[in-house]
Amino acid sequence: MDNIALTEAVFYILISLYKPLHGYGIMQNVFDLSRGRVDLAAGTLYGAISSLLEKGWIQALPFEEGSRKKEYKITGSGDNAVKAELNRLQELLNNGQSVIKGGAL
C-alpha cells in the first residue's frame, strides 16, 4: 500500500460505500456523517468516483431491474486503503494531542 494521505472527499466516499449507494446517496451520507460540514458538490463527487473506479478501490454494481442510477461498493483494495488511512489519522491525532496536552505553547 502506498503511503499517501487520502483527501477528505475520498475518505468519506470510501467509508460510505461499505454498503451499496448511488451518487446522491453518497452525497447525503457524507453530509449526515459530517453533520453538514462536508457538502460534496456534484462535479467533485463525480471526479472522485471516476478516480476511485480507475484505482479499483470501488466498483460499479450491475444495474438492478427498474433502477436507472448506478450503485457503487467498496472493494478489497479500497478497504485496505481505508485501514491504512485510519492508522495514519490515528498517528496524527495521537501526536497532535500529546503535544497540545504537553503545553507546547
Added chain:
Amino acid sequence: MRHKVSKYFNLAEYEKEEKWLNEMSSIGMHLVDVNFTKYTFEDGLPGEYIYRLELLENMPRHPQSKAYIGFMEDMGVEYVASVFRWVYFRKRASAGPFDIYSDLSSKLRHIKRINLLASVVSYANAAAGVANLAIACKGYIEHRGYLGYNLFSGVLNIAIAFIILFILKPIRRKQKELQKESLVRE
C-alpha cells in the same frame, strides 16, 4: 414568455457570466438556451434556479460528457445548454446551495482546463501567424514587393494570440493562487 438578450462574455469571464445569469434568475428570468452571444430566458418565479457554468473535457455529445451530464441529472442538476465545451447547468434553489466543485483540487483541475484551452488556441494562432508571415516574406522576395493577404492574416493571427494571453491573465493568476493554497490545505 420568452425573451432574447444579446450579451458577450470572453473566455475569462465565465464567473461574471454566471453572476449575470443568477441575477437574471433572481428577477424571474430563467436561462433556457444559449447560442454564442444570444441568451434565451423564460419567465418564472424570482430566484427559482441557481446557474453554474463548466468547461467539460470533451464536447457535450462525447460519451464521457454524456455519462457526466447523466450523473448530474441524477443529482438533481438540470442541463440547460452548451456552447462548444462550455455547459450551462441549473438546480432548483429550494434544494439548497449549488456548486459544481467543493474542494481545491477539483477547482484547480477546472481552472487548468480553461487555461489549457486558451493556450492551445493562442499557440495555434501564433503558429498560423508565423507561417503566414513567412509566406508573405517569400512572396515579397520572389515577386518584388508583392505582399498579398498573408501579411494581413499573419499580423491578425499574432494579435489574436496575444489578446487571448492577455484576456486570460486573471485566470492564470487564479490558478497560481489555488496552487499555492493547495500546498497548505486540501
